Amino acid sequence: MKLYFKTAILTAIIIFLFLVSFAVGFTITIEKSKIKSKQQLKGKNITEIAYIKDSYPQRIDENTILIVRKYFKACGHIVEEKSNIPQEYFGMVKEDFRRLFSAWEIDAFNSKYVVISRIFEGYCSHHFIVSIKDGRVAIFYSQPVDGDNLKLITPYKY
Structure with missing residues (x-):
């Protein structure tokens, strides 16, 4: 009986030490990630780290770049054209833009760039x-x- 009791106590101590070491390791890992996140934010401009909610509509402005991607089925080529967005689109939100370009997919839409794409039958102009x-x-x-x-x-x- 004494041997069984000693084995049970030893097993309980080992399990307890395992759980304590796991908890300490987990806590240290969490604290290191917090410190790393704070170091990444240090020196950043507040606008670079601000979270913009989806409810805030992105608008096209004078710095927005328009990227047009045309996919051609017959040759498999993708033709991509980049340009400054025309002035008549300044101030538009995604829904306004979608109405104007209803035949196109809007792949990305924000104040930095607008990416639209479309699939065409046939060959691109390189053939x-x-x-x-x-x-x-x-x-x-x-x-x-x-x-x-x-x-x-x-x-x-x-």
Whole structure:
């Protein structure tokens, strides 16, 4: 009986020490993460760390960049164009912008940039078609550029 009692006490002490060491380790880990977070915030501008609620509508301003992504199914290419957003869009919120560009997906919308994308059938403008026009060899864009498919007519006759 004495051996059983000693074994039970020893087991209880080991379990108790394990739980205490676990609790101490957990507490130390939590405190280190708090210190690290405070060090990351030190020296930051308040606007860099402020939390902006979703209920606050983001608006387009004069510094907003417009990124247009066009995905072409036939060739698999993605054409991306970046530009300053036109002045007539200044002050718009996402819903206003969505109404104007209803055929496009709005991938991102904030005061720094607006990203819209759309999938097109066919090929991007980096592909050409060689054919005959007026008895000469001609090169056409696969998709119209500025409303025209013709890129150039060569001096070579067919």
